[in-house]
Amino acid sequence: QQQVKQSPQSLIVQKGGIPIINCAYENTAFDYFPWYQQFPGKGPALLIAIRPDVSEKKEGRFTISFNKSAKQFSLHIMDSQPGDSATYFCAASSGGSYIPTFGRGTSLIVHP
Amino acid sequence: GAGVSQTPSNKVTEKGKYVELRCDPISGHTALYWYRQSLGQGPEFLIYFQGTGAADDSGLPNDRFFAVRPEGSVSTLKIQRTERGDSAVYLCASSLNRGREAFFGQGTRLTVV
Numbered sequence: 001q002q003q004v005k006q007s008p009q010s011l012i013v014q015k016g017g018i019p020i021i022n023c024a025y026e027n028t029a030f031d032y033f034p035w036y037q038q039f040p041g042k043g044p045a046l047l048i049a050i051r052p053d054v055s056e057k058k059e060g061r062f063t064i065s066f067n068k069s070a071k072q073f074s075l076h077i078m079d080s081q082p083g084d085s086a087t088y089f090c091a092a093s094s095g096g097s098y099i100p101t102f103g104r105g106t107s108l109i110v111h112p
Numbered sequence: 113g114a115g116v117s118q119t120p121s122n123k124v125t126e127k128g129k130y131v132e133l134r135c136d137p138i139s140g141h142t143a144l145y146w147y148r149q150s151l152g153q154g155p156e157f158l159i160y161f162q163g164t165g166a167a168d169d170s171g172l173p174n175d176r177f178f179a180v181r182p183e184g185s186v187s188t189l190k191i192q193r194t195e196r197g198d199s200a201v202y203l204c205a206s207s208l209n210r211g212r213e214a215f216f217g218q219g220t221r222l223t224v225v
Binding site: 006032034036041042043044045046049089093097098099100101102103104105 | 145
């Protein structure tokens with residue numbers, strides 16, 4: 001049973017484009033939603049995170065949009081660059097267990 | 113240390129052998145997690161330590177898998193009678209007590225031949 005569903009599985013954009021990655025969850029106990037970036041041969045690195053008391057959070061070129069009623073959240077990458085090419089994972093955790101549950105990942109390629 | 117350190121970075125073992133994978137968390141982080149990541153998949157939870165005790169081991173796939181953290185710092189994931197299906201990248205992460213930000217190591221790529 002996949003608790004966090006992520007789409008699309010892969011995404012290709014041109015430099016300067018705005019890739020959008022979507023995630024949905026079922027467990028209403030989730031109250032912390034981080035996004036991780038992973039390069040080949042490396043571990044996931046925390047990129048940005050949001051809590052359900054806000055609808056949007058922006059850090060640099062990365063923005064999370066959060067829709068609590070729909071139980072969905074998404075990552076937008078503004079002015080994408082070839083260096084953003086990586087796999088992105090959404091995750092969720094609750095105050096009860098603190099254990100991040102991950103989506104299956106989105107492989108992003110940004111062409112020059 | 114500056115980050116989570118995992119050793120070895122690569123391990124090749126024969127089917128049926130025993131392996132140990134080591135994780136050195138960030139100094140002062142009381143929470144430690146082990147995950148397994150198969151090719152093209154997201155990290156899959158295995159076990160979570162808070163201090164020395166396993167607070168949640170519900171992700172361990174079977175009794176061939178075991179993990180310890182005897183002094184509340186370094187952790188070792190132990191796999192007995194390895195099978196080819198155990199081949200994956202094993203990731204370790206740590207976080208501050210009750211902190212939500214989990215920091216990952218680079219992983220150990222285990223290959224069972």
